[in-house]
Amino acid sequence: MAVKASQRSEVGKEFVTGADLLIEALVEAEVEKVFGYPGGAVLPIYDAMFRHDFPFEHILCRHEQGSIHAAEGYARVTGKPGVVLATSGPGATNLITGITDAMMDSLPLVIITGQVAQGVIGTDAFQEADVMGLTTPITKYNYQVHDARELPRIINEAFYIATTGRPGPVLIDIPKNISAEMTFANTDNTINLPGYQPTVEPNVMQLQKLVHLLEEAERPILLAGAGVLLADGADLLLQFAERHELPVVNTLLGLGSFPGEHELFLGMGGMHGTYTANMAIYEADLLINIGARFDDRLTGKVANFAPGAKVVHIDIDPAEIGKIIRTEVPIVADAKKALQALLEMDVKKPQISEWLTKLMASKVNNPYWYNRNDETISPQWLIEQMHEASDGKAIITTDVGQHQMWAAQFYLFNNPHNWVTSGGLGTMGFGLPAAIGAQLGRPDDLVISIVGDGGFQMTIQELAVISERKLPIKIFIINNEALGMVRQWQEEFHGERYSSSLFTQNPDFLKLAEGYGIKSVLVHKEKDVPAVLEEVFDYDGPVLVDFRIDWKEKVMPMVAPGKGINEMVGVKP
Amino acid sequence: MKRIISCTVQNRGGVLNRITGMFSKRHFNIESITVGESEAEGLAKMTFVVNVEDENKLEQLTKQLHKQIDVVKVSDITEKSIVARELALVKVAAGSQVRAEIQGIIAPFRGTVVDVSKETMTIQVTGKTDKVDAFITLLKPYGIKEIARTGVTALLRGQQVKPHLAEVSTFTI
Ligand SMILES: Cc1cc2nc3c(=O)[nH]c(=O)nc-3n(C[C@H](O)[C@H](O)[C@H](O)COP(=O)(O)OP(=O)(O)OC[C@H]3O[C@@H](n4cnc5c(N)ncnc54)[C@H](O)[C@@H]3O)c2cc1C
Ligand SMILES: Cc1ncc(C[n+]2csc(CCOP(=O)(O)OP(=O)(O)O)c2C)c(N)n1
Ligand SMILES: [Mg+2]
Numbered sequence: 001m002a003v004k005a006s007q008r009s010e011v012g013k014e015f016v017t018g019a020d021l022l023i024e025a026l027v028e029a030e031v032e033k034v035f036g037y038p039g040g041a042v043l044p045i046y047d048a049m050f051r052h053d054f055p056f057e058h059i060l061c062r063h064e065q066g067s068i069h070a071a072e073g074y075a076r077v078t079g080k081p082g083v084v085l086a087t088s089g090p091g092a093t094n095l096i097t098g099i100t101d102a103m104m105d106s107l108p109l110v111i112i113t114g115q116v117a118q119g120v121i122g123t124d125a126f127q128e129a130d131v132m133g134l135t136t137p138i139t140k141y142n143y144q145v146h147d148a149r150e151l152p153r154i155i156n157e158a159f160y161i162a163t164t165g166r167p168g169p170v171l172i173d174i175p176k177n178i179s180a181e182m183t184f185a186n187t188d189n190t191i192n193l194p195g196y197q198p199t200v201e202p203n204v205m206q207l208q209k210l211v212h213l214l215e216e217a218e219r220p221i222l223l224a225g226a227g228v229l230l231a232d233g234a235d236l237l238l239q240f241a242e243r244h245e246l247p248v249v250n251t252l253l254g255l256g257s258f259p260g261e262h263e264l265f266l267g268m269g270g271m272h273g274t275y276t277a278n279m280a281i282y283e284a285d286l287l288i289n290i291g292a293r294f295d296d297r298l299t300g301k302v303a304n305f306a307p308g309a310k311v312v313h314i315d316i317d318p319a320e321i322g323k324i325i326r327t328e329v330p331i332v333a334d335a336k337k338a339l340q341a342l343l344e345m346d347v348k349k350p351q352i353s354e355w356l357t358k359l360m361a362s363k364v365n366n367p368y369w370y371n372r373n374d375e376t377i378s379p380q381w382l383i384e385q386m387h388e389a390s391d392g393k394a395i396i397t398t399d400v401g402q403h404q405m406w407a408a409q410f411y412l413f414n415n416p417h418n419w420v421t422s423g424g425l426g427t428m429g430f431g432l433p434a435a436i437g438a439q440l441g442r443p444d445d446l447v448i449s450i451v452g453d454g455g456f457q458m459t460i461q462e463l464a465v466i467s468e469r470k471l472p473i474k475i476f477i478i479n480n481e482a483l484g485m486v487r488q489w490q491e492e493f494h495g496e497r498y499s500s501s502l503f504t505q506n507p508d509f510l511k512l513a514e515g516y517g518i519k520s521v522l523v524h525k526e527k528d529v530p531a532v533l534e535e536v537f538d539y540d541g542p543v544l545v546d547f548r549i550d551w552k553e554k555v556m557p558m559v560a561p562g563k564g565i566n567e568m569v570g571v572k573p
Numbered sequence: 574m575k576r577i578i579s580c581t582v583q584n585r586g587g588v589l590n591r592i593t594g595m596f597s598k599r600h601f602n603i604e605s606i607t608v609g610e611s612e613a614e615g616l617a618k619m620t621f622v623v624n625v626e627d628e629n630k631l632e633q634l635t636k637q638l639h640k641q642i643d644v645v646k647v648s649d650i651t652e653k654s655i656v657a658r659e660l661a662l663v664k665v666a667a668g669s670q671v672r673a674e675i676q677g678i679i680a681p682f683r684g685t686v687v688d689v690s691k692e693t694m695t696i697q698v699t700g701k702t703d704k705v706d707a708f709i710t711l712l713k714p715y716g717i718k719e720i721a722r723t724g725v726t727a728l729l730r731g732q733q734v735k736p737h738l739a740e741v742s743t744f745t746i
Contacts, residue, residue: 132586132587133590136587136590136594137595137598140642142587146586161642193583193642194583194645195582195583195641195642195645318636318640319633319636319637319639319640322632322633323633
């Protein structure tokens with residue numbers, strides 16, 4: 001139940017606790033969900049939530065890492081900021097991985113941590129950790145509150161910073177005495193950030209340069225990254241690409257910004273991308289990057305990345321432009337604004353039919369491939385089946401490893417904002433809690449969490465949240481009884497010495513699910529897959545399926561580390 | 574190449590830590606930093622002397638500085654018309670026999686003797702970095718006990734004429 005406006009305005013005339021001011025500010029920021037875990041330093045905040053009759057939903061995950069990955073999943077599929085609350089010391093340090101993950105993947109989070117009372121800060125007090133010191137390098141910005149009356153401004157600024165420009169996590173550390181003690185109510189939340197003015201509108205002269213290059217181009221290519229999704233610009237990208245018939249490559253995090261089954265779509269580029277996407281980048285004479293940061297998993301050896309291309313880079317963060325790849329036309333702007341402006345400009349359609357014909361032929365000749373056998377389930381085929389059974393419209397969250405790459409390769413997204421994966425940090429343990437946030441953010445959509453048997457065990461405790469809330473998440477374990485991605489690298493680059501990458505004993509995942517009160521199924525054979533998928537998708541509740549696959553399966557094709565994107569191996573069976 | 578970067582920042586807690594942390598995370602080499610209040614309330618001025626490999630690194634460095642929420646303004650003033658100064662305190666062994674001699678060195682540098690003991694003298698000298706360097710070199714033979722230098726702080730000149738490279742004459746640009 002939301003606090004009524006009349007109740008709220010009265011706060012301005014009274015003495016209230018700092019925690020009251022915080023709750024008011026969160027309500028003001030239209031927060032609907034808070035992913036949190038209580039403890040000593042945040043007791044006054046939990047008490048205020050209770051007294052305010054929970055003006056937003058509080059989700060009690062079972063580990064702070066679970067809370068923050070859930071908040072990331074929520075942010076990714078809703079575009080709204082994820083809000084996290086944790087106690088001081090171990091509560092805060094348990095968030096570190098998630099904060100770093102959100103920073104790497106530009107997800108808007110507002111994180112509130114309790115801190116020991118101001119009087120004992122710096123004395124190694126019980127559950128004291130230097131959260132400001134720990135999180136300065138992994139947040140977009142962080143605050144420690146020095147006076148309760150600053151809270152309305154700080155919270156307002158935190159949401160503003162987290163959600164504008166290049167999104168990112170913002171942390172607010174609140175000493176316990178500040179949340180506990182009475183203070184004059186203050187509602188002044190005027191933002192004071194003279195140093196923060198993100199550029200959103202593109203420079204027209206720069207856009208004209210882009211247009212000029214495009215009109216002259218013979219082998220142009222669009223590279224669309226997560227920036228297109230963060231800007232909510234997928235529909236405009238589609239219009240732009242279709243109008244000029246431009247082939248499109250996605251980064252891993254850009255998947256969904258362009259329809260996966262569109263004929264102009266060449267697939268993902270980079271280490272486990274398609275041969276066609278990588279060769280298109282290699283041979284292009286014009287590369288228009290919209291909202292991708294040229295991560296090394298995408299570029300491979302930099303000298304071989306688009307060596308013959310003029311590069312245009314549209315990014316909201318000027319520091320990303322020219323950081324990795326020399327850029328002829330830098331355009332600092334929001335991707336959506338830039339696409340809007342481009343769609344309004346007169347552009348002579350480039351003459352590139354030869355290029356397109358070549359790319360289309362390459363798509364047909366070099367598709368992703370996989371092995372089939374009668375004994376075990378082919379994981380790639382399995383993902384294709386999931387795609388078919390869910391019409392390509394499910395929200396997919398993944399963990400990190402081989403299963404993540406197979407999902408990226410074979411689940412072709414027809415819609416934006418349905419792909420939730422940890423790209424920059426590659427955080428195992430992300431997939432399951434992220435699904436919780438995604439399902440809570442989009443309760444009417446089908447959420448599938450594709451996880452490895454390794455990473456699933458890193459945040460397995462969150463099954464409790466799924467069970468208690470009856471979240472109808474479909475948990476698909478791609479079980480190779482191995483840390484498959486590590487094993488694959490050991491096979492390829494370390495003489496098949498499988499050092500600590502094969503599990504000798506996995507838990508009985510079915511019994512585990514049962515213990516949490518979650519329905520579970522074991523599937524060994526391909527012939528059972530279609531029926532199981534149908535049953536699982538029809539069932540209105542959480543299900544865990546343990547899909548057994550061959551441990552020897554590999555993710556192919558591949559750009560080996562240190563190689564150029566034109567040197568893929570495993571392109572053909 | 575060495576560059577002088579001048580930075581106006583919001584004077585919020587931890588701002589120095591944020592910026593030095595960013596430099597170290599991204600492996601930028603800082604030679605010196607000075608920090609102090611500026612003419613405007615709530616704003617501080619930082620001056621960095623940095624050593625970067627090339628133009629590209631320099632561009633990254635200024636962009637990363639800009640990206641900091643607390644940073645209001647960043648300028649690379651190396652090639653501008655500027656006044657750049659630092660202050661050094663030099664404690665030198667100075668028994669009575671050499672005092673007069675040392676005074677002879679101090680005079681042309683317009684140094685000031687700020688402390689004297691039986692065995693030592695402490696001299697304050699201000700100026701461009703190369704002047705301070707030269708002063709220290711001249712005192713070395715007498716036996717330097719301790720040195721404290723502030724690092725360079727700098728301001729644009731009131732009138733921007735052609736580059737006043739003399740201010741950074743020791744810098745290889
Ligand atoms: C096992 C594994 C394998 C991987 N293999 C691959 C691979 O084969 N290929 C691949 O591409 N990646 C791969 N990755 C992921 C890779 O590490 C990066 O996370 C990914 O390439 C980053 O994609 P991105 O640049 O689109 O997104 P981000 O890293 O999220 O960057 C987004 C960019 O958009 C900008 N931006 C944000 N908002 C806006 C806006 N409103 N308007 C404009 N710009 C904006 C940001 O400033 C940033 O530059 C892999 C990861 C793992 C864990
Ligand atoms: C927290 C964390 N620790 C270690 C790694 C290194 N790592 C990357 S993939 C992988 C194997 C993952 O195994 P599993 O979850 O079973 O997925 P699979 O590759 O078998 O599909 C490991 C250990 C990581 N990405 N994250
Ligand atoms: Mg595995």
